[in-house]
Amino acid sequence: MKQYEITFIIDPVLPGDEIQTAGKAYEKLIANEGCTIVNVDEMGLQQLAYPINKRNSGVYKCIEFQTESGSVISKIELALRRDERIMRFLSVKLDRYGVKYNDDKRSGRIGKKAKSSEKQEEGKQGGYVKRDDLTLLEGVGPKIANLLVVAGLKSYGDVAKASLEDMKSILSKGGSNYIGHDPSTWPQQAKLASEGKWAELNKLKDKLIRGVNKSSQEEE
Amino acid sequence: MASRDDIKFLSNPNIGKDNKKYCRFRKFGIRHIDYKDADFLLQFVNEQGKLLPRRITGNSLKYQKKVAIAVKRARHLAFMPYVTDLLK
Numbered sequence: 001m002k003q004y005e006i007t008f009i010i011d012p013v014l015p016g017d018e019i020q021t022a023g024k025a026y027e028k029l030i031a032n033e034g035c036t037i038v039n040v041d042e043m044g045l046q047q048l049a050y051p052i053n054k055r056n057s058g059v060y061k062c063i064e065f066q067t068e069s070g071s072v073i074s075k076i077e078l079a080l081r082r083d084e085r086i087m088r089f090l091s092v093k094l095d096r097y098g099v100k101y102n103d104d105k106r107s108g109r110i111g112k113k114a115k116s117s118e119k120q121e122e123g124k125q126g127g128y129v130k131r132d133d134l135t136l137l138e139g140v141g142p143k144i145a146n147l148l149v150v151a152g153l154k155s156y157g158d159v160a161k162a163s164l165e166d167m168k169s170i171l172s173k174g175g176s177n178y179i180g181h182d183p184s185t186w187p188q189q190a191k192l193a194s195e196g197k198w199a200e201l202n203k204l205k206d207k208l209i210r211g212v213n214k215s216s217q218e219e220e
Numbered sequence: 221m222a223s224r225d226d227i228k229f230l231s232n233p234n235i236g237k238d239n240k241k242y243c244r245f246r247k248f249g250i251r252h253i254d255y256k257d258a259d260f261l262l263q264f265v266n267e268q269g270k271l272l273p274r275r276i277t278g279n280s281l282k283y284q285k286k287v288a289i290a291v292k293r294a295r296h297l298a299f300m301p302y303v304t305d306l307l308k
Contacts, residue, residue: 007256007297043256048298058298062256090255090297097251105254 001066003038003099004073006030008080008089009058012045012136016199022085023061029079035067039106044196047133052087057133064094064102134159137189138205139181144171156194160187241278245286253286255293258300262308265291269304 010022023042031037043060052058073091080089094102134145137159151170153159159167167183185204192201244250254260264272264279264287271291274284294300301307 009297049258049295049301049304050298052298060297088297090293092255092293095252101252101254 001068002070003064003066003094004070004091005062005064005094005098005102006076006080006089006091007060007062009048009052009060009087011053011085011087012055012057012059012133014085016202018085019059019198022083023059026061026076026080027063029076030063030065030072033067033072033075035065035072038064038066039102040064045133055087056135058087134190136193136201137186139183140186144181156190159190160194162187243278243280243283245283246280250283253283253290255290255297256299258294261287261291261294261300265300265307267305267307269295269301269307 006026008026010019012019014022027037027040041062041064043062045057045059047057048055070093077089077091080086092098134140134153134156151166153162153167153170164184164187167186171181171183189201189204192198192204245253264277266272271288274281277284277287279287291300295302
């Protein structure tokens with residue numbers, strides 16, 4: 001038995017359930033080829049380190065499976081390559097240490113807990129923190145997202161909790177360009193995003209473009 | 221009383237101390253390097269996202285090769301940037 005791991009990035013701009021179905025389709029495909037799926041890791045929406053196809057974030061998913069022969073890999077890779085919803089993929093064969101590492105990681109052994117919190121602190125000091133893609137909120141462009149992050153609003157949760165006055169002062173500090181932007185709906189949007197309700201968020205965004213928030217211009 | 225921190229040395233007092241480099245993978249028994257763990261891999265690249273040489277990280281050849289592969293995989297999947305500035 002050989003163990004493989006396929007990680008891929010799904011386009012985040014698809015409607016909410018489409019992302020799910022795209023991910024599920026590959027689980028099915030792998031299972032249909034007679035492989036046993038060991039683990040499926042939904043890593044969720046993450047910021048990309050560099051833009052791919054003009055997207056700044058992507059939905060990551062990692063499928064780990066066992067198979068007798070490696071010949072299924074080429075079939076799966078062909079399907080992934082032909083799929084426009086998939087931005088990137090990588091299939092890796094795991095050696096025995098890799099299998100053990102993943103097992104340990106899943107069961108929380110590996111002594112990783114203490115280490116990973118240390119690492120996160122290190123990461124924060126280094127100024128390189130994985131953060132939510134704030135630009136997915138209606139009315140927030142890359143520049144405003146940057147302002148918010150600098151002011152300490154790094155995740156959807158932070159934005160959801162922030163008060164109107166705070167955000168207005170953040171915007172006005174950023175310069176006169178941003179005064180025209182109305183942050184009143186951002187906490188509401190951020191709350192949906194932090195709870196993972198992408199479908200509802202998309203509906204809300206549709207409304208905002210037409211109605212309530214007409215005055216705030218789209219950035220760029 | 222002036223504490224040791226207040227004293228200014230003409231030369232670096234740490235020179236000559238025996239802090240030998242070591243391979244952290246051998247020392248702590250890490251056998252597998254995960255390409256999805258970008259925070260960990262960040263220790264092996266410089267501010268521009270380039271791989272650091274063995275003479276600085278102290279990795280043994282075997283694990284330096286594995287680090288290099290993991291970093292390249294992380295770059296492909298956009299966990300880490302190919303080129304950048306002020307990464308750290």
